Amino acid sequence: MCGIVGYLGKKNTKEILLDGLKELEYRGYDSAGIAVLQDNQFDSFKAVGKLVNLEEKTKDFVTENFAVGIGHTRWATHGKPTELNAHPHLGDSSYVVHNGIIENYATLKKELMDDGVRFLSQTDTEVIVHQFEKNLKSAENAFEAFAKTIHELKGAYAILLVTKSEDKTIFFAKHGSPMLVGINGENKVSSPEREGSLGYEKYFASSDAPLIGHCSDVNYFEDGDYGYVTADELAIFSKNGDKKKPNFSKLSTNKLSAQKDGYRFFMEKEIYEQSTVIADTLMGRVGDDEILFDEIDSSLFDGIHEIKLSACGTSYHSALSASYLFERYSKIKTSVEVASEFRYRSPVMTKDTLFVVISQSGETADTLETLKMAKEAGLKTLVICNVDNSSMVRLADATILTRAGIEKGVASTKAFATQVAVFWMMSLYLAKLRNSLEANEIARQVSLLREIPTSVKVTDAMHEKIKRLSKRYLHGHGFFFIGRDIFYPLALEGALKLKEISYLHAEGYPSGEMKHGPIALADPELFTIALLPQHLLYEKAKSNVEELSARDSTICAISPIEFDKADDFIQTTVCKDYMLEFFEMMVVVQLFSLEISVRLGNDVDMPRNLAKSVTVE
Ligand code: F6R
Numbered sequence: 001m002c003g004i005v006g007y008l009g010k011k012n013t014k015e016i017l018l019d020g021l022k023e024l025e026y027r028g029y030d031s032a033g034i035a036v037l038q039d040n041q042f043d044s045f046k047a048v049g050k051l052v053n054l055e056e057k058t059k060d061f062v063t064e065n066f067a068v069g070i071g072h073t074r075w076a077t078h079g080k081p082t083e084l085n086a087h088p089h090l091g092d093s094s095y096v097v098h099n100g101i102i103e104n105y106a107t108l109k110k111e112l113m114d115d116g117v118r119f120l121s122q123t124d125t126e127v128i129v130h131q132f133e134k135n136l137k138s139a140e141n142a143f144e145a146f147a148k149t150i151h152e153l154k155g156a157y158a159i160l161l162v163t164k165s166e167d168k169t170i171f172f173a174k175h176g177s178p179m180l181v182g183i184n185g186e187n188k189v190s191s192p193e194r195e196g197s198l199g200y201e202k203y204f205a206s207s208d209a210p211l212i213g214h215c216s217d218v219n220y221f222e223d224g225d226y227g228y229v230t231a232d233e234l235a236i237f238s239k240n241g242d243k244k245k246p247n248f249s250k251l252s253t254n255k256l257s258a259q260k261d262g263y264r265f266f267m268e269k270e271i272y273e274q275s276t277v278i279a280d281t282l283m284g285r286v287g288d289d290e291i292l293f294d295e296i297d298s299s300l301f302d303g304i305h306e307i308k309l310s311a312c313g314t315s316y317h318s319a320l321s322a323s324y325l326f327e328r329y330s331k332i333k334t335s336v337e338v339a340s341e342f343r344y345r346s347p348v349m350t351k352d353t354l355f356v357v358i359s360q361s362g363e364t365a366d367t368l369e370t371l372k373m374a375k376e377a378g379l380k381t382l383v384i385c386n387v388d389n390s391s392m393v394r395l396a397d398a399t400i401l402t403r404a405g406i407e408k409g410v411a412s413t414k415a416f417a418t419q420v421a422v423f424w425m426m427s428l429y430l431a432k433l434r435n436s437l438e439a440n441e442i443a444r445q446v447s448l449l450r451e452i453p454t455s456v457k458v459t460d461a462m463h464e465k466i467k468r469l470s471k472r473y474l475h476g477h478g479f480f481f482i483g484r485d486i487f488y489p490l491a492l493e494g495a496l497k498l499k500e501i502s503y504l505h506a507e508g509y510p511s512g513e514m515k516h517g518p519i520a521l522a523d524p525e526l527f528t529i530a531l532l533p534q535h536l537l538y539e540k541a542k543s544n545v546e547e548l549s550a551r552d553s554t555i556c557a558i559s560p561i562e563f564d565k566a567d568d569f570i571q572t573t574v575c576k577d578y579m580l581e582f583f584e585m586m587v588v589v590q591l592f593s594l595e596i597s598v599r600l601g602n603d604v605d606m607p608r609n610l611a612k613s614v615t616v617e
Contacts, residue, residue, distance in 0.1 A: 002087075002099040003027050003073040004179060005210050006160045008170050008229055009201025013038070013063040016203070017071035020210030021051055026259050027207075028406025029073035030081035030389060034058070035088040035095035038067035040167045044095060046086040066231070068170050070160045070204075072097035076388035077280075077403050078105075079122030089121060091129035094163035098125040099206055100156035100177035101283045101403075106294070108152070128159060142166040143228055146173075147237070150226045155283060158206055158221075166228075172204060173226035176279070179206055181234065182215030182251060202229045208251060208258035217248040265604040267409030267501070271590050274417045275453040278583075280403040281418045282425070286450060289443035291429040296398045298433055300380060304354045310337040310370040311358040312614070314412040314496060318419035319358050320489035321582075325423055329437055329445075330430035339366035340617075342373075349377040356382045360407060360415035361613040362390025369617075371395055384422050386415055400426070410610045411500045413590050416493060417583065421452055424579060448577050455575065455583040462570075463591060469556070469568055470595035476525040476554070479506035480518065481589070483531035484541045486582060491531055494589030501597035501607045511544035522551035529592070530566070531585050532559035536578035558588050 003024030007016045017034045032054045033046035043061055047053035051073075063069070072087035078101070079085040088095035102108075105124035108131055113119065117130045132149045139145035142165045150159075156176030162169070172179065182203040203211050211218060224239030236244045252258060263269035285292055307326055309319035319336045326334040337347075339357075343366060349355070355374035359367050362385040371392055374381050383396035386404045393399045402418035428445055431437035437445075473479075479498060481491035492508030499506050509518055511530070522528075530545040532538060538561065549555050549565040557566035560574045560581070570592075572584045597604050 002075050002206070003029065004097050004099055004158055004160060004204065004206040005071040006069065006170050006172075006204030007201070008068045008168075008231065010066050011201065013067040013069040014058055014061055016214070017069050018051065018055060018058065020203075020205060021054075021071050021073050023209040023212075023255070024073050024205075024207070025051060026406075026408065027073070027075070029075050031076075031083065031086035032071070032073045033086045033088055034069060034071040035090075035162065036063055036067050036069040037095075037162050037164065037167050038063060038065050040164055042093075042095065042164070044088060044090065046083045048081055048083055048086065066168070068162050068168065070095060070097045070162055070170065075405060077101065077401055078124045081389045085121045085123050087125060089123065089126045089129050091133040093165065094129050094133060094161060096125060096129040096132070096159060096161045098128055099158045099179075100175075101280060102127060102153055102157065103155035103284045104153070105155075124155075128153065129161065132161060132163070136163075136165060142169070143171065146171040146228070147226060147241070156280070160204055169228050169230050170202070170204065171226075171228045172221070174221035175223050177206065178220075179204065180208070180211070180218045180220045181229065181246075182211040182218040183248075184214060185216035200231055202234065207261065209255055211251055212253055212255050212258055215251050218251045219246040219248050264598070265409065265594070267411055267413060267594055267604050270407055270409050270414045271587060271594065272458050273405075274414045274456040274587065277404045277414050277418055278421050278456060279453045281421045282449060282452070285425055286446055289439070289446055290432055291425045291446065293400060293425075293429060295400060296382070300382065300398050301354065301430065301433055303352055304332075304380065305352040306333040306335070306350070307354050307356055308335050308337060309356045309358060310339045310342055310367060312339050312364050312366055314416045314493060315358040315360060315364075315367070315419060317489045317493040317496065318416050318423065319356075320492070321420050321486050322423035322427070324486040324489075325427035326430065329427040330434055331436035332430060332434065337370065339364070339370045342370050349374060349379055351378055353379055354382060355379040356384065357392055357396065358384045358419055359390075359392055360386045360402075360404070360412055362387045362392040363613050363615050365615050365617050368392055368395070384419055386418070407612075409605045410607055410612050411497055411593070413497075417456060417586060420582070420586075421449070424449060445577075448580060451575075451580055452583050455573070455580045456587050458587060458591065462588070465570060466588065466591045467595050469570070470592065470599055472568065473527055473556070473592075473596055474599055476527050477505070478521065478526055479504060480514070480526065480528045480548075480553075481506060481508045481531070482511040482514065482528060482544065484511045484537045484544075486578070487531040487533060487536065487541075487585070490582060490586060490589070491529075493586070494529060494531075494593070497590055497593040498596065500610060501593055501602055501604055502600055503602065503608070504596070511541045514544055515547060519548065519551060522548050522553040524552050524554055526553045528553045528555045529589065530555055530557045530559075532557055532561065532563060533578045533581040533585070534560045534574065535581060558585050
């Protein structure tokens with residue numbers, strides 16, 4: 001996920017920006033850059049890859065006087081990780097850094113290009129600086145132009161902008177992406193003649209970590225906030241233009257906890273983050289009543305009669321979910337392959353098949369190899385991936401990025417969530433292309449998609465309940481996770497999560513399969529985690545659970561409908577559609593594994609024997 005830093009003051013601006021970016025390295029990035037304005041002169045540097053490359057480029061650059069500076073680490077979402085696409089982005093005499101996604105960038109870009117503006121990058125961010133400069137021409141001052149620009153943007157953003165037209169100011173705006181400003185209490189100088197005036201130096205960042213050690217007090221911006229800072233002023237305005245007082249709080253001094261945003265584990269943070277990252281996944285792709293994928297050409301599907309999905313582990317489970325959605329909504333034959341199996345079984349590949357690989361990292365050796373095989377066989381290929389410029393992205397004909405940001409916990413959570421969200425969108429995109437669903441049904445589902453970020457929000461009540469329940473599930477001779485239809489891949493994923501971080505034996509099964517053998521294991525020490533959605537085969541799934549309950553298996557039911565045959569019951573929200581139930585139950589099984597692992601004293605983020613990216617066969 002991208003990171004932002006900013007500094008206004010007399011200290012060594014270059015060092016402060018580079019040190020700040022280093023503190024954001026843990027978030028993952030593929031390029032970085034800084035722009036510093038001192039004595040009305042800009043210096044800007046960008047580099048692809050690690051920060052040492054940027055340090056190398058800036059080694060002869062010195063900042064000694066008062067300066068304003070902004071910096072950024074970029075995780076590519078629009079456009080490849082190249083120097084041109086790295087931030088800060090330049091207009092004629094201004095630079096901008098931005099986190100988030102500008103949804104209406106294509107419209108703004110077209111208007112600007114019609115006015116003769118030349119774009120250097122493929123990013124959505126670049127429109128901000130050009131739009132600002134366009135507005136500057138008719139505005140009284142830079143702040144008026146900045147405010148106008150902010151009101152013209154749609155989407156999510158945290159923005160810092162610096163401009164020669166007011167060279168001792170940093171402009172900021174926040175909507176949907178985090179940002180804070182910090183001051184150092186010891187250096188606080190208030191000038192009584194200016195209301196709201198504060199301090200001397202000001203620090204900005206997209207999360208706490210870069211400010212620790214520099215700032216004593218921070219103000220977390222709220223959505224809709226925008227304004228500017230100068231040496232003796234911090235001016236914050238709310239969405240409707242009213243001036244606000246800053247609301248300072250003390251900054252924590254614990255860097256590791258700051259990186260985890262205060263959560264106990266990265267995995268926990270990533271579970272909580274799912275609401276925001278899924279909103280990013282949907283952004284710009286969920287139209288009023290249809291799905292738009294700017295990054296792919298619909299001709300990719302010309303002549304395609306089958307989709308074959310290939311992946312490993314959690315990504316394989318999301319591929320399995322896709323097969324239900326593609327066949328149900330897009331009416332296209334779909335098959336799913338475990339990549340390590342596919343490689344060696346001399347598969348028949350026909351050119352009317354679109355070969356889709358799914359990978360969080362884009363580097364998994366087995367999946368990559370199947371992609372190579374498909375390319376060699378002349379198939380069209382698509383990758384659903386979280387890391388731009390990864391080996392799979394470079395190789396495939398087309399890419400859809402999941403935009404989950406870096407995932408630190410070895411047990412995958414938000415990567416899975418964003419993959420399934422992409423597949424749901426893709427099934428509707430294909431349904432339109434293939435005329436397999438009525439337009440009003442597509443529109444209904446498009447509006448459901450917008451509800452996923454709410455469905456995956458973790459409530460205190462839910463987390464507390466799971467925490468309490470977890471103590472009853474620390475032993476036994478195994479777990480069955482069971483579900484029907486698309487809840488079967490979710491059952492597999494739930495079982496995998498539990499195995500990975502609790503080291504307890506767990507299996508995922510289709511509910512209807514229990515009586516064909518596995519039910520022989522049923523006894524009180526066999527724990528069954530039953531997924532019982534209201535809107536998909538409820539009665540069928542319920543009777544499968546009853547069969548287990550009759551054999552005295554210990555049942556934990558997850559359902560919006562109370563189930564009296566269960567020993568434990570986690571109630572989910574009554575909602576409109578089984579896919580929203582899917583996403584909420586996904587969070588439940590993730591938290592369930594997490595809390596069991598915590599009680600067992602395991603290393604949640606780095607479970608034994610596992611690696612985050614499996615680049616060997
Ligand atoms: C499980 C997990 C793994 C990965 C698998 C494939 O939590 O993370 O099962 O899903 O190793 O990795 P990617 O998606 O990077 O290809």
